[in-house]
Structures are given as structure tokens and as C-alpha cells.
Amino acid sequence: MSVDRLERINSLLKRVIAESMFSVMQGDTVAPGLITVTGVACGKDLRDATVRVSVFGDETLKETALHHLAHNARKFQAIINREVKMKFTPRLTFQLDRSLERGDEVLAILDRLPQS
Numbered sequence: 001m002s003v004d005r006l007e008r009i010n011s012l013l014k015r016v017i018a019e020s021m022f023s024v025m026q027g028d029t030v031a032p033g034l035i036t037v038t039g040v041a042c043g044k045d046l047r048d049a050t051v052r053v054s055v056f057g058d059e060t061l062k063e064t065a066l067h068h069l070a071h072n073a074r075k076f077q078a079i080i081n082r083e084v085k086m087k088f089t090p091r092l093t094f095q096l097d098r099s100l101e102r103g104d105e106v107l108a109i110l111d112r113l114p115q116s
Contacts, residue, residue: 006042010049012084014040017051017092020079024072030055030065038097042090049090052097062096069094 018037025032034056042049053069055062073092081089 006044009046009086010040010042013042013049013080013090014051016080016083017076020076024075024079025068028068028072030061030068034061035065035069036100038099045088046086046090047088049092051092051094053094054097054100066094066096 014037017040021032021035021037025035036054036056037051038054039052040049041052051069053065055065057065070093073094076092077089080086
């Protein structure tokens with residue numbers, strides 16, 4: 001499979017998951033507005049996909065959000081199956097993405113540097 005096709009599939013899955021976040025996570029203890037889908041990495045055989053998410057809040061909220069996302073993975077898969085025509089619907093695993101937090105730390109360090 002070409003790299004370009006895999007990137008398009010990853011982008012499509014990211015969009016579908018992000019758009020369905022409010023309908024799937026509605027009524028959960030974690031507000032869906034606190035969760036951002038930062039990326040999707042689908043395997044070459046398209047049977048598994050890792051969804052990277054960023055959660056705004058403290059560590060307990062992040063762990064709770066990951067638990068709820070994993071619990072609702074089948075609902076996300078059903079939406080993907082309905083909206084995206086693929087031979088296989090990938091199994092979703094959710095992973096916490098801390099790159100935004102690290103970026104904020106780097107910007108804070110840069111702000112503390114003296115100006116010359």
C-alpha cells in the first residue's frame with residue numbers, strides 16, 4: 001500500500017472519530033470538549049489503528065478519559081464502518097498524546113530566557 005493512501009486513510013479516520021466524539025461520549029463523566037484527536041496511525045494491513053488523543057485537565061481526568069474512550073471504542077468502530085467504505089474496520093486503541101504539553105513546556109522555557 002502506498003504511503004500517500006495510508007496517510008489519507010489516517011486523516012479520514014481522524015476526522016470521522018473527531019466528528020463523532022460528541023455523539024459517542026455524550027453523557028460520560030468526561031466532557032467530549034476536553035478531548036482532542038491529534039492523530040491516527042493505521043497499520044499497513046488496515047486492521048488496527050492507534051488513535052492519539054490529548055486531554056485537557058489533570059492526570060486523573062486524562063486516565064478517566066482514556067478509560068472511557070477504550071470503553072466506547074466499539075461505538076467509534078461502528079460509526080467508521082457506517083461512514084467509511086473499507087474492507088476491514090480497524091480495531092481502535094487509544095493512546096494519550098503528550099506532545100502538546102511538551103510543546104507548552106518548551107515555550108515556557110523560551111519565555112524565561114533573557115532577551116538580548
